[in-house]
Amino acid sequence: MKTFELSRSRAAGQPDVAGFFDLRTFSVQYVVSDPATRKCAIIDPVHDFDEKSGATATHHADELLAYIQEQGLEVEWILDTHPHADHFSAAQYLKEQLGAPTAIGEKVVEVQALWKELYHWPDFPDDGSQWDRLFAEGDTFRIGELEARVMFSPGHTLASITYVIGDAAFVHDTLFQPDFGTARADFPGGDAHQLWRSIQAILALPDATRLFTGHDYMPDGREPQWESTVREQRERNKHLAGNVTEDDYAAMRDERDAELPMPKLILHALQVNTRGGQLPAPEANGKRYLKIPLDALDGADWD
Amino acid sequence: MSQQSRASRPGVARPNGTRPIVTPFFDEPTNTFSYVVQDPDSPACAILDSVLDFDYAAGRTDVRSADAIIAFVRDHGLEVEWILETHVHADHLSAAPYLHETLGGKTGIGANITVVQDVFGKAFNAGTEFARDGSQFDRLFEEGDTFAIGHLEGRVLHTPGHTPACLTYVIGDAAFVGDTLFMPDYGTARCDFPGGDARALYRSIQKVLALPGETRLFLCHDYKAPEREEYQHETSVAEQRAHNVHVHEGVSEDAFVTMRTERDATLGMPRLILPSVQVNMRAGHMPPAEENGQVYLKVPIDKF
Numbered sequence: 001m002k003t004f005e006l007s008r009s010r011a012a013g014q015p016d017v018a019g020f021f022d023l024r025t026f027s028v029q030y031v032v033s034d035p036a037t038r039k040c041a042i043i044d045p046v047h048d049f050d051e052k053s054g055a056t057a058t059h060h061a062d063e064l065l066a067y068i069q070e071q072g073l074e075v076e077w078i079l080d081t082h083p084h085a086d087h088f089s090a091a092q093y094l095k096e097q098l099g100a101p102t103a104i105g106e107k108v109v110e111v112q113a114l115w116k117e118l119y120h121w122p123d124f125p126d127d128g129s130q131w132d133r134l135f136a137e138g139d140t141f142r143i144g145e146l147e148a149r150v151m152f153s154p155g156h157t158l159a160s161i162t163y164v165i166g167d168a169a170f171v172h173d174t175l176f177q178p179d180f181g182t183a184r185a186d187f188p189g190g191d192a193h194q195l196w197r198s199i200q201a202i203l204a205l206p207d208a209t210r211l212f213t214g215h216d217y218m219p220d221g222r223e224p225q226w227e228s229t230v231r232e233q234r235e236r237n238k239h240l241a242g243n244v245t246e247d248d249y250a251a252m253r254d255e256r257d258a259e260l261p262m263p264k265l266i267l268h269a270l271q272v273n274t275r276g277g278q279l280p281a282p283e284a285n286g287k288r289y290l291k292i293p294l295d296a297l298d299g300a301d302w303d
Numbered sequence: 304m305s306q307q308s309r310a311s312r313p314g315v316a317r318p319n320g321t322r323p324i325v326t327p328f329f330d331e332p333t334n335t336f337s338y339v340v341q342d343p344d345s346p347a348c349a350i351l352d353s354v355l356d357f358d359y360a361a362g363r364t365d366v367r368s369a370d371a372i373i374a375f376v377r378d379h380g381l382e383v384e385w386i387l388e389t390h391v392h393a394d395h396l397s398a399a400p401y402l403h404e405t406l407g408g409k410t411g412i413g414a415n416i417t418v419v420q421d422v423f424g425k426a427f428n429a430g431t432e433f434a435r436d437g438s439q440f441d442r443l444f445e446e447g448d449t450f451a452i453g454h455l456e457g458r459v460l461h462t463p464g465h466t467p468a469c470l471t472y473v474i475g476d477a478a479f480v481g482d483t484l485f486m487p488d489y490g491t492a493r494c495d496f497p498g499g500d501a502r503a504l505y506r507s508i509q510k511v512l513a514l515p516g517e518t519r520l521f522l523c524h525d526y527k528a529p530e531r532e533e534y535q536h537e538t539s540v541a542e543q544r545a546h547n548v549h550v551h552e553g554v555s556e557d558a559f560v561t562m563r564t565e566r567d568a569t570l571g572m573p574r575l576i577l578p579s580v581q582v583n584m585r586a587g588h589m590p591p592a593e594e595n596g597q598v599y600l601k602v603p604i605d606k607f
Contacts, residue, residue: 051359052572053607120595262360268602279604285428290602292362292578294589303360 002223007168007210009035014166015146017212018067021224022046022060025087025265026215028226031064032165033073037144040068041077042100043163043170044214045090047277051268054290056279061090065097075100076143080273081172081214082160083111085187085266089277091131101132102276105152107159108134112274114188118293119271130276135161153202155195156183162202164209172214174199177225178232180217181239186257186300187266192250199240207231261303267292319344320454321475325521326375327536330354330368333395333575334524336536337368339375340452340474347453348376349385350408351472351479352523355396355587359575362600369398373405383408384452388583389481389523390469391419393496393576397587409441410586411450413461415468416443422497423584427601432591439586444470462511464504465492471511477519478540483508484520486535487542488528490549491559495567496576497607501560508550516541577602 033040048057112126137152173183356365420435446461482492
């Protein structure tokens with residue numbers, strides 16, 4: 001099975017994009033690099049977690065480190081598109097290894113406030129101070145000589161952002177591959193109408209823009225894929241093709257979401273990812289514990 | 304989802320107190336059989352190894368499975384004398400407190416629960432409110448203890464190996480073996496949880512297999528088996544002696560221990576072990592709520 005692919009730059013100002021697939025969580029992590037300067041950014045890195053035993057591991061993050069070393073790259077940013085509900089972010093681990101700054105969307109503070117209640121963390125700073133930078137719509141930054149720009153893309157979560165880097169956009173949980181459709185919008189803070197508008201903003205990028213998604217669920221057993229273009233999505237995305245209106249889309253999305261169980265790691269992952277990828281502080285016995293609130297999350301189908 | 308299948312009824316006339324009516328209730332998500340064990344000559348019954356439904360992803364609990372047992376008990380005008388556990392389960396949450404509250408009866412488990420409480424009390428860093436003396440149960444059974452379900456006599460075999468606290472309840476001609484033996488074509492229970500011991504399991508199984516050949520054995524789990532598409536829950540001592548793929552007659556203790564240990568090394572943890580154990584060590588009660596009134600389970604990181 002394909003778990004790695006390099007999408008090469010075809011012109012100055014365009015990045016090389018290396019995708020790494022994690023079959024366990026169906027997530028794609030990326031290393032986006034500037035061929036001219038060998039500077040790069042990491043996007044949506046995965047910290048492995050086995051919820052059955054509570055064990056963590058860094059296999060997937062170490063795969064990124066090995067690639068970066070092999071290619072002689074220098075990491076300027078460790079980026080997340082949103083606080084994920086299906087895997088732990090490896091941002092803190094990678095920051096410890098690499099020293100590069102971490103970043104996420106500024107609305108993460110609202111996600112923090114929401115989950116601070118649910119997890120009952122009275123002393124938790126819900127001010128985004130766990131990251132080095134919080135991005136807002138229209139913010140720009142550089143990776144070597146590559147121009148990067150931030151689009152606010154709420155809907156799947158209220159803090160989701162898209163990174164547009166040269167001719168590549170990292171859309172994470174908005175659009176999936178055209179044959180799978182779009183992300184669910186029923187988590188706390190999700191909104192199908194917002195997701196529609198965020199997707200329209202992405203589809204307004206130039207036709208040839210390379211889109212890199214955050215997950216692939218391999219419909220009908222096909223090989224994993226994670227790259228498409230704006231034109232392909234506009235023409236073929238199964239949730240959007242034809243004359244779908246915002247209301248049609250929101251109705252379809254809500255109906256479909258009502259049949260989905262919660263992702264199996266949502267209660268585990270949010271308490272790590274709202275801390276920027278840091279595990280909770282140890283208890284007096286030196287051991288760390290995650291908390292699972294009982295009967296607090298409702299709405300999704302029974303798993 | 305809980306589903307009631309056919310009851311095992313007396314086939315031939317027998318003296319009172321020797322042949323209970325046994326009705327299984329199957330929970331497919333956890334492959335667990337719960338039982339209502341009924342005295343044919345009185346309303347008395349016992350409930351064994353009940354299940355509280357749990358959606359781990361959303362952290363939600365439900366009592367659909369337990370309600371099916373409650374409906375059965377009420378429909379048949381039964382009186383619950385005992386709510387029993389064969390052991391502290393690692394794959395489902397017990398519904399004992401809910402059943403106890405709704406139907407009455409006394410709760411019971413093996414006396415070695417205290418060992419399990421000690422191990423997992425530490426692992427979960429439970430507070431001092433968590434007593435590790437088994438006092439959450441009405442009765443702690445030891446090897447050879449007896450109890451009554453109407454005219455039926457129950458007798459306890461200590462059958463450790465899967466866990467240190469495992470019991471087999473022998474009630475009339477029926478034995479509820481918990482996680483020792485599974486169906487003959489599936490074999491035996493794993494022994495790699497904290498406190499598990501393959502050698503102890505072999506000896507426990509020999510104790511069960513020393514019961515009369517026609518003894519009906521009721522299993523706690525079934526996972527189907529190669530070439531078998533239906534779930535099954537009942538077998539006999541004679542069938543197990545002749546056909547159990549792991550411990551049929553002729554398999555030595557050392558051979559079993561080697562097989563069991565090698566096989567266990569290839570198994571992942573059960574999906575619900577962390578939620579199950581911390582609830583079941585409390586006799587099925589949830590941990591105390593935090594100041595916000597919310598109950599939380601704990602997931603120890605990198606501990607197991």
